[in-house]
Structure formats: structure tokens, C-alpha cells
Amino acid sequence: MLRTTFRHKVEEALSSADVQLNGSRPWDLQVHNDKLYSRVLSKGSLGLGEAYMEGWWDSPALDQFFFRVLRSQVDSKFKPVQELTCNIRARLQNLQSRQRAFEVALRHYDIGNDLYEKMLDQRMIYSCAYWRDSDNLDEAQEAKLDLVCRKLHIEPGMRVLDIGCGWGGTARYLAEKYDVRVVGLTVSKEQAEHGRRICGKLPVDISLQDYRSLEDKFDRILSIGMFEHVGYKNYRTFMKCVRHNLKDNGLFLLHTIGGSQSTTRTDPWIDRYIFPNSMLPSKKQICQAAEGVFTLEDWHNFGPDYDPTLVAWHDNFCTSWQDLNTRYDESFYRMWKYYLLSCAASFRARKNHVWQIVFSPNGVLGGYQCCR
Numbered sequence: 001m002l003r004t005t006f007r008h009k010v011e012e013a014l015s016s017a018d019v020q021l022n023g024s025r026p027w028d029l030q031v032h033n034d035k036l037y038s039r040v041l042s043k044g045s046l047g048l049g050e051a052y053m054e055g056w057w058d059s060p061a062l063d064q065f066f067f068r069v070l071r072s073q074v075d076s077k078f079k080p081v082q083e084l085t086c087n088i089r090a091r092l093q094n095l096q097s098r099q100r101a102f103e104v105a106l107r108h109y110d111i112g113n114d115l116y117e118k119m120l121d122q123r124m125i126y127s128c129a130y131w132r133d134s135d136n137l138d139e140a141q142e143a144k145l146d147l148v149c150r151k152l153h154i155e156p157g158m159r160v161l162d163i164g165c166g167w168g169g170t171a172r173y174l175a176e177k178y179d180v181r182v183v184g185l186t187v188s189k190e191q192a193e194h195g196r197r198i199c200g201k202l203p204v205d206i207s208l209q210d211y212r213s214l215e216d217k218f219d220r221i222l223s224i225g226m227f228e229h230v231g232y233k234n235y236r237t238f239m240k241c242v243r244h245n246l247k248d249n250g251l252f253l254l255h256t257i258g259g260s261q262s263t264t265r266t267d268p269w270i271d272r273y274i275f276p277n278s279m280l281p282s283k284k285q286i287c288q289a290a291e292g293v294f295t296l297e298d299w300h301n302f303g304p305d306y307d308p309t310l311v312a313w314h315d316n317f318c319t320s321w322q323d324l325n326t327r328y329d330e331s332f333y334r335m336w337k338y339y340l341l342s343c344a345a346s347f348r349a350r351k352n353h354v355w356q357i358v359f360s361p362n363g364v365l366g367g368y369q370c371c372r
Contacts, residue, residue: 006037006038006041007021007034007037009037009041010036010037010040010041013074014029014069014074016072016074017068017069017071017072017074018068018072019065019068019069019074026059026060026061026064027059027060027061027064027065027067027068028059028065029057029058029059029065030057030058030059030060031056031057032055032056032057032058033051033055033056033057035056036051036056036057039051039056044268045075045267045268045269046268046269046272048269049269049273049335049338049342050269052334052338053273053331053334053335053338054331055334062337062338062341062342062345063311063341063342063344063345063348064345065345066341066342066344066345066346066349067345067348067349069345070345070346070349070351071349071350071351102187102210103276103277104187104229104275104276104277104278105186105187105188105189105190105191107276108274108275108276109186109187109188109190109191110188110189110190110191112190112327112328113167113190113194114323114324114327115317115324115328116167118316118317118320118323118324119313119316119317119320120137120313120316121137121138121140121141122138123138123141123142123145123169123170123172123173124166124167124168124169124194125141125144125145125166125169125170126166126167126225127144127166127224127225127255128144128225128255128257128302128303128305128306128309128354129141129143129144129305129308129309129312130143130144130147130302130305131143131305131308131309132302132305132372136312137309137312137313137316140305140308140309142173145169145170145173145174146177147356147371147372148170148222148224148253148255148356149174149177149178150371151251151253151298151300151356151358151370151371152220152222152251152253152358153251153369154174154178154180154220155178155180156178156179156180157179157180157181158178158180158181158218158219158220159180159181159182159183159217159218159219159220160174160180160181160182160183160218160219160220160221160222161182161183161184161185161214161216161218161220161221161222161245162174162182162183162184162185162222162223162224163185163211163221163222163223163226163242164185164186164211164223164224164225164226164227164229165184165185165186165191165195165206166186166191166195166224166225167191167194167195167198168184168191168194168195168196168197168198168199168204168206169195169198170184170222170224171184171195171199171202171204171206172195172198172199172202172204175199175202175203175204176202180203180220181203181204182202182203182204182205183204183205183206183207183216183218184204184205184206184207185206185207185209185210185211185214186206186207186208186209187208187209187210188208189208192206192207192208211238211241211242212237212241214241214245215244215245216245217245217246217247218245218246218247218250219247219249219250220246220250220251220252220253221242221245221246221250221251221252221253222252222253222254222255223242223252223253223254223255223256224255225255225256225257226256227254227255227256227281228256228257228275228278228279228280228281229275229277229278230281231277231279232262232263232264232279232281232285235281235285235286235288235289236288236289236293238289239289239290239293239294240293243293243294243361246361247361248361248362249361250360250361251297251358251359251360251364252294252358252359252360253356253357253358253359254286254355254356254357254359255354255355255356255357256280256281256286256354256355256357257280257306257352257353257354257355258280258281258282258283258286258303258352258353258354258355259280259281259282259351259352259353260282260351260352260353261282262282262284262285263279263280263282264279265279266278266279266280270339273335273339274335274339280352283355286355286357290359294359294360294361295359295360295361295362295363295364296357296358296359297358297359297360297363297364297368297370298356298357298358298368298370299355299356299357299358300355300356300357300370300372301353301354301355302354302356303347303350303352303353303354303355304347304348304350305347305354306343306344306347306352306354307344307345307347307348310340310341310343310344310347311340311341311344313340314337314340314341314344317336317337317340318337321333358370
């Protein structure tokens with residue numbers, strides 16, 4: 001009787017998103033274990049994700065399933081008590097302190113360059129591509145890098161800082177295409193070693209270093225897909241560090257995923273299995289952190305472009321699975337598919353966004369010339 005009640009509650013919630021239990025449509029949820037209902041009701045998104053990893057349920061089109069769930073805000077109906085515990089922990093501790101800064105690298109970015117080489121574009125850019133005039137991932141990522149450089153008005157001979165430089169693809173692009181000197185910072189050993197290798201004799205210096213320990217001066221600073229690891233307790237510190245290392249006539253571009261509401265933590269499943277100690281900033285949190293430090297020159301939202309980016313990564317991952325399955329097991333395969341397609345759905349549903357924001361220290365005289 002109790003199990004029937006649990007099923008009814010889940011079924012009723014999903015009906016508002018036009019999702020059926022054991023239905024025939026690609027986005028319907030196929031249940032393989034009836035304990036799923038109580039697990040979702042007691043553990044929310046963490047229970048749902050773990051149950052998928054263990055094969056308790058499937059959906060032929062995970063992205064379509066999550067799009068309907070997120071667009072209809074069904075997820076807001078499942079808020080277990082343990083999420084309150086996560087909120088309290090995030091408020092009491094600095095989850096993104098200097099001591100914790102390298103944890104995400106060990107658990108995510110350092111798990112294997114072979115995985116990312118197969119999944120990403122030829123430059124290994126692990127952030128949202130720009131699809132306006134592109135029809136494949138390589139072109140869309142290069143278009144994003146070109147957009148960043150044009151927004152920063154980069155000129156030959158400049159010194160540029162890349163905070164969160166990934167595998168060095170952006171730094172190499174900057175040095176080759178714009179004839180600038182680049183310093184890249186990353187907390188990932190695997191990324192640093194790969195970046196140094198591909199940049200070779202180019203004027204690029206990639207350092208395994210937290211942003212808070214930098215003391216230097218640059219003409220331009222950019223940070224692409226790293227701010228999600230900074231944490232709300234450190235947003236102000238981050239902005240001040242950037243300003244301290246930026247020349248008075250410089251420009252700073254921040255590229256980050258953003259959330260519609262201010263929060264202090266990320267989704268519990270994402271935190272445990274994908275990006276530990278991460279969180280998405282809101283517009284309010286970014287502006288409060290930058291107030292009195294920078295002048296906001298331009299704000300560009302192209303969040304829907306992350307949907308095709310993540311779908312392309314998913315397709316590359318699945319196509320390459322036969323080359324990867326000797327190092328990663330079936331649980332990892334399901335976890336990674338769940339990660340990529342649920343995130344694609346979050347951008348498709350406009351629950352999450354991608355922002356490129358340009359700041360200047362004192363305001364650009366005569367006005368900043370923006371581009372798209």
C-alpha cells in the first residue's frame with residue numbers, strides 16, 4: 001500500500017510535465033525497480049541520479065525527459081530534508097577555499113585526458129560553443145574564441161591572463177591568432193601538462209596555481225568556464241584579484257554558466273558525482289561582487305547554445321565508448337550520459353544560462369564597442 005502511494009505521488013508530479021511511467025514515448029520513464037519512487041521522494045535529485053546509474057530506470061531520450069521536467073518545474077516538488085543539510089553546510093563552510101580548490105581537478109578534470117580528447121572538439125575547449133554561424137563543434141568553438149578576442153579588443157604584443165585555462169586550447173589560439181603572450185592558470189595537473197605540450201615554444205606559460213596567489217599585471221584577463229568553481233563566499237575576492245592583476249586601461253571578460261536564482265550550492269547529484277563544491281552564480285551575486293571594483297560594459301546571454309554543445313559532446317562520447325570502456329565501467333557510462341543530457345535539457349528549458357560579461361576598471365572613455 002505504501003509503495004503504491006509513493007508511485008502515485010511521483011506519477012502525479014510527472015503528469016504535469018507530460019511524462020508517463022512506462023509509457024511508449026521517447027521521453028517517458030521506464031521503471032525497472034519499484035523502489036525508485038520512495039528513493040526519489042526521500043533523496044530528490046540525488047536519488048534519481050543514483051537510481052539511473054544503477055539501472056533502476058531508463059528513458060530513451062533523457063534530454064527530452066529532463067526538458068519536460070525542468071520546464072514544468074517538477075523538480076521543485078521534490079525537496080528532501082537532506083537538501084536542507086547541504087544548504088547549512090554551504091553556509092557554514094567555505095567549500096571553495098584555497099585548500100579545497102584542487103579537489104574538483106582530482107575528481108573531474110584529472111580522470112583521464114583520453115575521455116576529454118574523444119568528447120571535446122579538436123582544441124579541447126570544455127565550455128559552451130557559439131553556434132550562430134557554425135554547424136559543427138570545431139567551428140562553433142573557434143567562433144566562441146574569436147568572439148572572446150573581439151570583445152576584449154586584443155592587439156598583438158599584449159599580455160593576457162587566462163584564469164581556468166583548461167587544456168591550453170584557448171591560450172594556444174590567442175598566441176597563434178593574435179600574437180600575444182599568455183599566462184594560463186589551472187588547478188588540474190593533467191590540464192597543465194597537456195597545455196604545456198600543445199603550446200610548445202609559443203609565448204605561453206601555464207601554471208598549476210590558484211587564482212588567489214597571483215601577483216602580476218596584464219593588459220587583458222579572461223576566465224571561461226571557471227567561475228562556477230569560485231563559490232559565493234569568494235566572488236568578491238575573485239573580482240578584487242582580477243582587478244589587482246589588471247592594468248588600469250585593461251578589460252576583463254567573464255564567461256560563466258549562470259542560474260536564474262541566487263543560491264549557495266549546486267544540485268546534490270552534480271556535487272557528488274560531477275563537479276564537487278561547484279555552484280552557479282546569479283546576476284545579483286555577480287553584480288554585487290563587482291560593484292565598486294569594475295564598471296560593467298557588456299552582458300551577453302547565449303545560454304541556448306549550450307544545448308547543442310552538450311549534445312555534441314554526448315554524441316562524441318557515445319561514439320567513442322568502445323575505445324573508452326576498457327578504462328571506464330558501465331556505471332560511469334550511465335553517469336556521464338545522465339550528466340551531459342540532463343545539463344543539455346537545463347539550457348534548453350532556460351533554467352540555466354551562459355553569460356559573457358565584459359568589465360573595465362574605470363569605464364572605457366568614449367564608450368565600449370561591443371560585438372556579437
